[in-house]
Amino acid sequence: MEKEINEIPNEDQRSRQQELRTEMIEAIAQTMDLYGVNHSFGQLYGVMYFEDRPMTLEEMKNDMNMSKSNMSYAVRSLMESRMINKLDEKRDRKDQYQAETNYFRTFQNFFGTRLQREIDVMTASMNEVIPQLSEIILSRHTTAEERESCLRDLHKLQHAQQYYEWLQHFVNELQAGTYFPSLAQDE
Numbered sequence: 001m002e003k004e005i006n007e008i009p010n011e012d013q014r015s016r017q018q019e020l021r022t023e024m025i026e027a028i029a030q031t032m033d034l035y036g037v038n039h040s041f042g043q044l045y046g047v048m049y050f051e052d053r054p055m056t057l058e059e060m061k062n063d064m065n066m067s068k069s070n071m072s073y074a075v076r077s078l079m080e081s082r083m084i085n086k087l088d089e090k091r092d093r094k095d096q097y098q099a100e101t102n103y104f105r106t107f108q109n110f111f112g113t114r115l116q117r118e119i120d121v122m123t124a125s126m127n128e129v130i131p132q133l134s135e136i137i138l139s140r141h142t143t144a145e146e147r148e149s150c151l152r153d154l155h156k157l158q159h160a161q162q163y164y165e166w167l168q169h170f171v172n173e174l175q176a177g178t179y180f181p182s183l184a185q186d187e
Contacts, residue, residue, distance in 0.1 A: 021050050035110070037081070040066065041074045045083050048099035054087050056094040082109035104180050112175045119164050119171065126157050126164075133157070 025046030032042030047063055048055060055063075061071045075097060078084040083106060087096040100106050133154045136142050142150070173179065 025050065035114075038074070038077070040064065040070070041077055044071075044074050045078055045099055048084055048097065049101055051099070054091070054096035054098040056091060056096055058094065060097070081113050108174055108177065112171050115167060115171045115174075119168050122160065123164055126161055130154065130157055130161075 025043055028046035028049065029039050029042030032045065033039045037045075044060060044064055044066075048060070057068075057071055057075065060066075060075070061068060064071065064074075066074065075084065079086060079097075082100065084097050084099050087098060090096060100109060133150050137147055137150045137154065
């Protein structure tokens, strides 16, 4: 009989569980803050991570005490990083969202997205700048000093291109699940 009573969660156990969840949600938010994610967005992800069901924007707004505009921005930001997903099915004609809870997939999604953005921005700039530097270098109107300076810049950018080619390969492998194939697929 004693065992049966202890198996039923009482109010103290529930509140202790909530305290522990709150502690972990704060740790998630602090960790995400290290990677440039707004602290409150990290808290939202933490809340959704522990939620056992999808949430609507209204539920998130109420749980987080955020304005509707901030909540929309947070959800959009987390969706772009693929930390949360919008579900196809609606509840009471409202969109539903759910956190990605597989940390391996979260790592793939978050860092893959961020690194791909860096690759795209830097590659586009280098593809625009390198030909122009080459024109300056090859121009007969360029002084020897300017040519040397442009050659140094060109060398640096060619080195950067090698890095971004390597980084693109890394991101492709990361997104493919190469680094943790069995762990990334199932929780």
